[in-house]
Amino acid sequence: MAIAEQHNSTQAAQASSDKSWHGIVLQTLKRNEISLIPYVPDRVLTPLIKNLHADPFFTTFATAREEEAVGILSGAWMGGRRGAMLMQTSGFATLANVLASLAVPYQIPLIMFVSERGTLGEFNYGQSLVCRTMRPVLDSLALEHHTITRLDELEFIADRSIKQAVTTQAPVALILNPLLTGGKVFDK
């Protein structure tokens, strides 16, 4: 409970700060002209999603399923518009088929932000199991991925990874670890 309170107050303090993890992500997206943001929501991503919706630079919207977002971003890229998708670990677990049959073979620079559930205080056994499938799937397709744990490394990793994805025409997954975001903790 104490951890949860500390986490909540930290989030509140960060809500309007550009130096929060979500502020840095938003500014990095904007600087790289990434304006189309489909997402399947996640509790940890809520401040980022809220601020993206509030900023008219971005077209931010929910999809019913993560695969849809991969299709939308693939079409948008081919049409000349850049985007990135937001999801949680369990959502990534639904993507192996479309990564292997669309994003990778067609060389689409699919930019994925994954809020990491299932580790560092997970309270749902299913989440901790599905989390263990994520990196093996990424590695099996030889996809670039980074697990971001530190605020001072976030901008460098996100900015460089986005540029690398675009220039090498290859997907990238940026995994937002609870050490960065605070994660989601048990709250009865």
Place this chain on the structure above:
Amino acid sequence: MNTGNTKVMNRFDVTSRLIAKLKNEEAVIGGIGNTNFDLWAAGHRPQNFYMLGSMGLAFPIALGVALAQPDRRVFALEGDGSLLMQLGALSTIATLKPKNLIMIVMDNGIYQITGAQPTPAAQVADIVAIAAGSGLANSAWAADEEDFERLVDEAMTASEPSLIAVRIDDKPGVGTTRRDPVQIRERFMHGLGVREPL
């Protein structure tokens, strides 16, 4: 299935009729399998995109193109079995309301390419009713080929996304797309004016 007196048409014939109407470099996304095989057979255009997997994503891919290029009409051709995999996409499209997006569903009630097994929807569900219930008010069955062409003409100037459902026979596609994903993607980007060839 409440399809009334809808005529059973042929996928290749309907696809050819659509392609013949395209005069303004409209984009066309062909769904997995027979749908894009018949798009290929109808004659390759630089604005055609052929899916070689990712079953169910023809409408989402077309939505992405439509959002990137709002001044270009974007058609998506999808089979009924594929659409059943991604029904949620209909609501996403209904919410975003891209007026330049036209969805065409080729409905034969079977997974033709895998051995003609019936889909779970074949005897019980109505694709147009599903689309309308998902928020796509401008959805209709094409009664016959002439009606299909009329619906396409209407969709060309519509102020909201359109969905046209076509009952088709159980024939396989008449061609086979060249399975070269990088070249398909690159040529499509040239066709959309996003890139120049090397």
